[in-house]
Amino acid sequence: MNEFELMVHLHRNNKRQGPGSDESTNLAITLAKIDREKSYRIADIGCGTGAQTMFLAKTLKGDIIAVDLFEEFLEKLKENSAKENTIANIKTLSASMDKLPFEKEEFDILWSEGAVYNIGFKNGINYWKEFLKPGGILAVSELSWTTNCRPKELEDFWTGEYAEMDTIAGKIRVLEEAGYKVLGHFILSDDCWLDNYYNPLLNSHKAFREKFGNNETAER
Ligand SMILES: C[S@@+](CC[C@H](N)C(=O)[O-])C[C@H]1O[C@@H](n2cnc3c(N)ncnc32)[C@H](O)[C@@H]1O
Numbered sequence: 759m760n761e762f763e764l765m766v767h768l769h770r771n772n773k774r775q776g777p778g779s780d781e782s783t784n785l786a787i788t789l790a791k792i793d794r795e796k797s798y799r800i801a802d803i804g805c806g807t808g809a810q811t812m813f814l815a816k817t818l819k820g821d822i823i824a825v826d827l828f829e830e831f832l833e834k835l836k837e838n839s840a841k842e843n844t845i846a847n848i849k850t851l852s853a854s855m856d857k858l859p860f861e862k863e864e865f866d867i868l869w870s871e872g873a874v875y876n877i878g879f880k881n882g883i884n885y886w887k888e889f890l891k892p893g894g895i896l897a898v899s900e901l902s903w904t905t906n907c908r909p910k911e912l913e914d915f916w917t918g919e920y921a922e923m924d925t926i927a928g929k930i931r932v933l934e935e936a937g938y939k940v941l942g943h944f945i946l947s948d949d950c951w952l953d954n955y956y957n958p959l960l961n962s963h964k965a966f967r968e969k970f971g972n973n974e975t976a977e978r
Contacts, residue, residue, distance in 0.1 A: 774958070803868060882898075
């Protein structure tokens with residue numbers, strides 16, 4: 759198994775593959791002044807197994823295309839959505855977020871939680887813009903520094919992991935340079951990281967190591 763397949767294995771039974779919560783998705787809907795009575799065409803890019811897709815589909819009307827590179831995540835999303843009552847329709851699409859088979863100005867809303875980093879924030883938000891109708895909404899979350907004063911060890915680690923690490927002000931500048939008007943922003947709560955992402959991930963380590971413990975890539 760390669761590294762990607764192992765990552766999918768480790769994450770696929772968890773509700774989320776990144777930090778977030780229904781409350782934060784709801785707050786983003788509110789800040790973007792998305793009308794809950796209107797019908798929208800929405801793409802959820804890098805949806806994983808669809809925690810935020812499900813919340814969007816229970817909250818908004820219209821059609822949601824849930825996009826992810828990995829079919830296994832989309833299969834889980836389909837299983838999960840079959841068990842729930844949604845308002846919006848959900849369709850899945852296995853595609854890379856940097857090669858989307860969409861029409862120009864096809865969507866009212868592009869949603870992407872914890873995923874754009876895979877192709878780089880600047881690249882992603884610039885590329886996706888053409889798929890938005892005039893006046894359309896992009897809701898995106900991105901790993902960012904919340905302060906200008908950071909311990910060097912953390913700075914070195916994260917700059918090594920993600921060259922585009924920047925402050926929120928830096929990310930807003932990139933959005934504005936790409937032609938977006940920023941309607942609002944907020945920082946995810948600690949619970950979004952710990953209760954909803956890291957702790958469930960830690961809990962799945964035991965079974966993962968039992969299954970793949972003799973695999974050097976899995977051990978790393
Ligand atoms: C950190 S997870 C976030 C998933 C989900 N939005 C959530 O918050 O639970 C990043 C997601 O991006 C997907 N991904 C990675 N590279 C991708 C690519 N090139 N195109 C589409 N999806 C990709 C991964 O499979 C994963 O589901």
